[in-house]
Amino acid sequence: MKQRSQIKEAKELVNNVQSLRAGMRNYIRRKLKESNLDLTYEMLQVLAVLWSRGDLNQQEIADTISKNKASLTSLLDNLAKRKLIVRSEDPSDRRNKIISLTKMGRNHEKELDALMNGLYETLQTGLSKADITNASSVLKHMGENLWK
Template identity: 45%
Template sequence: MEKGFDNLMVPFMDNLIAVRQAVKTFFQRRIKELDSDISYEMFQVLNVLWRKNEVNQQEIANAVQKGKASLTPLIDNLVKLQLVTRTEDSVDRRNKIITLTKEGQAFQKKMDPIFNDFYTQFGAGLSEKEIQTATIMLSKILSQVNN
């Protein structure tokens, strides 16, 4: 790899890490404002379920980039808060199916204005084309990393 390419990648990666941290900080602050007992990690699990409603535990672990063992206490807490249920997979009893409850759906509605603020703040000054280009570029990088 050329030295010039390295010089481009270092600030790119620095900015990528900074954006990831800014997203986390944004949601941590806003969730705290809701006066809920939800951690950022629990929010990540809920966010997966808000897209699919019912998912096996391994899919959630993959989506939030955590091991199944570290995911278990997060799901336990969400069950205690009555935001999700956990049931055995009828096909494979080793798998657990995590399902959003009505309370979990209600919490999603509380989060809708926060998501709108997030999209407004983080997308400010970007055109639709820039967002599409960045999405394609990040998908390519992710594909390279996962291969």
């Protein structure tokens, strides 16, 4: 009986995580539009990876944001059209392209960092530090269970 109850609770938690993820995407899309930034949520994901990790090849970016390499190509094309990234040949493997931020791409980081901080402030409203720490710990443990 306890097992069935725990499965029900785990299912509800997963549904809440999915709802949270959808809400976060909607929040970010809305804020991007309000800021008159010509970016999509997916483009922001690519930029965030480059801001945090530096120059990467296309496959590394695809793996990090859980997109296939083919769908990432159109995102990169759009970011390049906006002069936010450049592609260059990988000296160790000519088949790969290294994706780098342009000066304009780096300049967007501060503005978009403020947008993300707004998201985090909104998310934590009404929660204690212990609530957030506990929720993070639970989700991390559940994720680790999937990789065993």
